[in-house]
Amino acid sequence: MTHPAGAAPSAPLKTPRRRRVDTARRADLLEQVTDVFLAEGFTAVTVDDLARRMRCSKATLYGVGATKEQLVVAATKHFFGTEAARIERMVATFSEPQEMITTYLEGVAQAMRRNSPAFYADMVTYGPTAEIYRRNTARAAERILEMIDGGVRAGVFRATNAAFAAQVVALAIExxxxxxxxxRTGLSAAESFAELADLLFNGLRHAS
Known part of the structure; x- marks a missing residue:
């Protein structure tokens, strides 16, 4: 490739040097990165900070995500994925619709308590993580609606209240x-989900 006279050749684009890490090591690093971001947010934490705390090289971290942005996205997906699986395991131990709903929302509240204010603020203001959060909250609303419908079919919940409750859940999560x-309430996300669980549990049951 030729260059105009007197012009210096363009410098090649540099990409972070990555070190191949095995599956178990990658999972452990991702868990550690996730814990740091959840505790402190991700805007103020640099890759240098992460490498120093985990006593590994930046190249090793780049084996988990090729850029800081990819590390942030991977950690956010990991958080929501592992918490969703944990919540579903808890729900699966119950068969009564009201217990399933209460357990589900209490599980969401417990998961959200892992979020520091710094992480929550970073997550909802950064496009890729805000979209991950949006998709997961939408799925949470869908799961609650599925359980409400199941309770109506089982005769546990009043059908006249089910449609209203379904809309309240969707609007509240949104x-x-x-x-x-x-x-408007001064509550945290975790506290809000806990209150929602209490309202649903008491509002959907047939009057005794």
């Missing part, structure tokens, strides 16, 4: 995700 409900 309001938590957008931050509107948190601002």
């Amino acid at each position: 309001a938590v995700q957008s931050g509107t409900l948190l601002e």
Whole structure:
């Protein structure tokens, strides 16, 4: 490739040097990165910080994610994926719809308690992580609606209240995700989901 007279050749684009890591090591590193981000947020934490704390090279970390942005996305997906699996395991131990719903929302609240205010603020303001959060909150709303429908079919919940409750769940989760409900109530995301569980448990049951 030729260059105009007197012009210096373009410098090749540099990509972070990555070190191949085995599956178990990668899983362990991803768990550690996730814990750091959940505790402190990810905006202020650098890859140098992570490497120093984990006593590994930056090249090793880049074996988990090729850039800091990829590390952030991987950690956020890991958090939601592992928590969703944990919650579903808890729900599977119950058969009564009201217990399933309460357990599900309490599980969501427990998961959200792992989020520091710094991580939550970073997550909802950074496009890729905000989209991950949006997809997971939408799925949470769908799961609650599925359980409400199951309770109606089983005769446990009042059908006249089911449609209303379903819309309340969807709106409440959306309001938590957008931050509107948190601002207006002063509650955290975890506290909001816990309150929602209590409202659903008491509002959907047949009057005794």
